[in-house]
Amino acid sequence: MRIAFHVPRAALLKNAPGGENHPSGDGMIIANLTEALRKRGHEVKIVSRVDARDFWQGRLPLRRLIAEEALVRGDIKRFSPDGWLVYFPRIMWPDLFGWWQHPKRYVILKGGYPGTPQRIAAMPRAWREVFTVAHRHSLQRADRIEAISPKSVRDLRAQGIPEERICFLPRAIKPWTYVPSRAEARRVLGLPQEARIVLCVSRLAPRRIENDPRPSKAEAVIDLLRAFRTLPSSALLVLVGDGRARGDVEEEAVRLNVAGRVHFAGTVEHADVVWYYAACDFFACPEKEEGNRPYQSQLEAQACGRAVVDIRNELSELTVDDGRTGLLANSLEEFAAHMLRLVTDRELCDELGKAGPAFIARSFTVDERARQIEQLLCGQPVDSTVPGMQEAEVGARVV
Structure with missing residues (x-):
């Protein structure tokens, strides 16, 4: 299958491994997904590297948009895709190139x-006004729309998207x-062998x-940090990530x-973060706002065989798997109690991690998700393997 892959917020392409900027969550997902689709035998073409935000922010003139549309139209005509994938469109960066070509x-x-x-x-x-109209046409044209959280499902329903088109x-x-x-990981990173180490991987953003x-x-x-303060003085907290709110x-x-028991690792290349997952006893982050969740790092920690502690919510x-x-x-009080339990009960901590x-x-895994996205492109029912997803009260059809 030939797949046209469009990222309207094209700056995210620079946040993929090997890109101009440090990898971000979205950059990793784009790179991993395109790789997984190609591994399944599909030909994937990035539609454009022009960021839609650059037009209304004044970095690119209108004539550049007109020229890019002509270039994209010619490329797509020659490529003749069997389907389009449009990643993360919003009013501030809508799909300007796909929906009107009748894919x-x-x-x-x-x-x-739709956006903040x-x-x-x-x-x-x-x-x-132009971008709002373009985004609405994009939503109306979509055969299926993937939502990555229950809140996203509700947001799509609020915009009038029929449930049968939401996955x-x-x-x-x-x-x-x-x-x-x-x-081995602690030896390489210079971390104490006997300490109970709690890990958090997150941008320190305001x-x-x-x-x-x-x-x-x-x-x-x-x-x-406030929950960590309640742990025994022998425990160590390792923070991987940086940002404007680090101070x-x-x-x-x-x-x-607790400054003496907190290790700020700063920015770490994604390929090297595995050493920190391996070095820790468990991963913890009490995130209450769904849009800020350490979504990817939480999954990566479990993939590396480490238990996680989180705040309960629908996602x-x-x-x-609680x-x-x-x-x-x-609650934050119970969160601190769970951390204490894993610090003091090594057997339970290791059992959860295994x-x-x-x-x-x-x-x-991205390979499983690529298979499901392939089903979306082929117009087939999507068979879900996420435990409890069909029972989740999200109002979306997943099969």
Whole structure:
């Protein structure tokens, strides 16, 4: 099958491994998915490397959009795709090249809310109106729309998308083929062999915009610090990731008198993060805001055989097998209690970790997700392997 793969927010292509920027979650997903589709025998063509945001932000003129549309139309005519995949379109960066070419099959990946209202309102009026119309046409044309979370399903339903066109498929990862032993990883990273090590992999980002009601990733890490303070003094917290709010996190560690037990690893190449998963005893992050969840790192930790501790919600109940691959908490107090339990009960911690790889292999690998996306492109029913997904109250058809 020939697949036209379009990323309207083309800057994400630079965040893939080997790109110009440090890899991001979306960049990893795009790279892994295109690789998995090609491995299944499909020919995948990236449609354009022009970022739709550059037009309304004034970095590219209108004539560049007209020229790019002509180039894309010619390329697509020669390529003659059997289907289109459009990744993560929104009003601020809609699909400008696919829906109007009458593709045989048109599937949107990572569909959901149309965009942050404050950011949409900040767009120049003319561009906002044109991009809003383009995004609506894209949604209307889509044969199927993938949603990666229950909230995204509800957002699509609120935009009038019929349930039979929505397919709920949580994110997936590409597990490492080699995971070092805990002892080897600690030796390589210079971490103490006997310490109980808690790991968190997350960007230390502040709130996205002023007066944003949603808590930031950094605030979740600060909550983690407060829970970590209750653990025995021999425990060590390793934080992988960086961001503009790192100073706030460091200041809170000092205030809580745990700075000496917190190791800031900073930015780590994704290929090397496996050493930190291997070195830790378990992974923890008490994220309450769905859009900020350490979604990918939580799955990667389980794939590496490490237990996870998380806050209970409709998404974590699908991506963590509570009591088997990790522990879910109903409050920050219970979250801290779960951490203490895993620090003091090594046998339980290891037992939960051992169940992780099989859980991920069954439902959350990119190879499995590529197979399901292939079914979407072929107009076939999608057979889900995510435990409990069919019982989830998300209002989407998954089979």
